[in-house]
Amino acid sequence: xxxxxxxxxxxxxxxxxxxxxxxxxxxxxxxxxxxxxxxxxxxxxxxxxxxxxxxxxxxxxxxxxxxxxxxxxxxxxxxxxxxxxxxxxxxxxxxxxxxxxxxxxxxxxxxxxxxxxxxxxxxxxxxxxxxxxxxxxxxxxxxxxxxxxxxxxxxxxxxxxxxxxxxxxxxxxxxxxxxxxxxxxxxxxxxxxxxxxxxxxxxxxxxxxxxxxxxxxxxxxxxxxxxxxxxxxxxxxxxx
Numbered sequence: 602x603x604x605x606x607x608x609x610x611x612x613x614x615x616x617x618x619x620x621x622x623x624x625x626x627x628x629x630x631x632x633x634x635x636x637x638x639x640x641x642x643x644x645x646x647x648x649x650x651x652x653x654x655x656x657x658x659x660x661x662x663x664x665x666x667x668x669x670x671x672x673x674x675x676x677x678x679x680x681x682x683x684x685x686x687x688x689x690x691x692x693x694x695x696x697x698x699x700x701x702x703x704x705x706x707x708x709x710x711x712x713x714x715x716x717x718x719x720x721x722x723x724x725x726x727x728x729x730x731x732x733x734x735x736x737x738x739x740x741x742x743x744x745x746x747x748x749x750x751x752x753x754x755x756x757x758x759x760x761x762x763x764x765x766x767x768x769x770x771x772x773x774x775x776x777x778x779x780x781x782x783x784x785x786x787x788x789x790x791x792x793x794x795x796x797x798x799x800x801x802x803x804x805x806x807x808x809x810x811x812x813x814x815x816x817x818x819x820x821x822x823x824x825x826x827x828x829x830x831x832x833x834x835x836x837x838x839x840x841x
Contacts, residue, residue, distance in 0.1 A: 602655075602662040620663055622716040627656040628726060639800075682710075719743045730796040733785040750790035805840075812836040 605615040630653040637645035661672035684691040686706045711722045719739045723732060740746060747753055760780040767773040788795040813832045814821050824832070 602658050606662060606666070616661070618659070618688075620660055623656065623659055624726070627653075627660070630656050631775070667708060693736045728796055730785055733782050734789050734795055737786055737789055746792065750787060753783055753786040754792055757787060761785075778787075809833065809840055812840070 602615075604610070605612045608616065630649065631800055634646065634649040634653050638647045657675065658672060661675050663672045664673070714722075719742065720736055722736050723739065725732075725733065727828070737746070755779065760776060760783050764773060764776040767776045787796045788798060813829065813836050816832055816836070817824060817829075821829075
């Protein structure tokens with residue numbers, strides 16, 4: 602990476618990049634790792650982890666050029682963090698066997714970095730469903746939560762009604778957002794990962810839609826909606 606970013610002999614594209622410009626690629630590579638894991642493809646996991654590691658090296662090289670930190674500093678920082686959060690493993694003999702409260706440890710670290718509220722530090726770049734769930738969990742830790750799943754379930758009915766009575770596109774968008782947030786909350790109370798559940802449902806839809814196209818052939822687009830629905834039901838029955 603140092604050679605790629607060499608100001609004289611390096612690659613023009615690599616030299617032009619900044620933390621901000623490559624951040625989208627970093628996120629994309631993390632998702633590609635997750636996709637390879639979901640497919641249980643060891644060779645792809647290896648390749649995608651390499652791509653993700655390149656992102657870590659890239660960010661670290663930019664930092665080294667700015668004399669901010671190095672790749673070794675990144676490795677040292679995470680090593681120190683893991684030791685700090687596992688005193689029952691790495692700590693003095695007297696502390697071993699007493700597992701540290703992981704979330705409390707993270708909260709202490711956030712406060713040490715200047716976090717003032719329970720919601721501070723939840724990354725803006727997270728997928729929307731994941732970020733909603735993390736914010737809800739943070740709020741729940743300080744007592745702001747429904748006592749059980751009936752609360753968020755009722756809230757969904759309330760939000761559905763508000764979507765139905767919204768009088769403008771902007772209001773509809775706002776109410777749909779509230780509805781989605783409530784669905785995430787209900788999923789959290791049921792112990793369901795909303796991001797993973799939606800990813801699974803999306804994959805199921807894609808698989809079934811492709812099967813519909815395969816059955817219909819080149820004339821799929823010309824079928825009536827009723828015919829397409831019949832195809833969908835046939836594929837759904839086969840898919841189980």
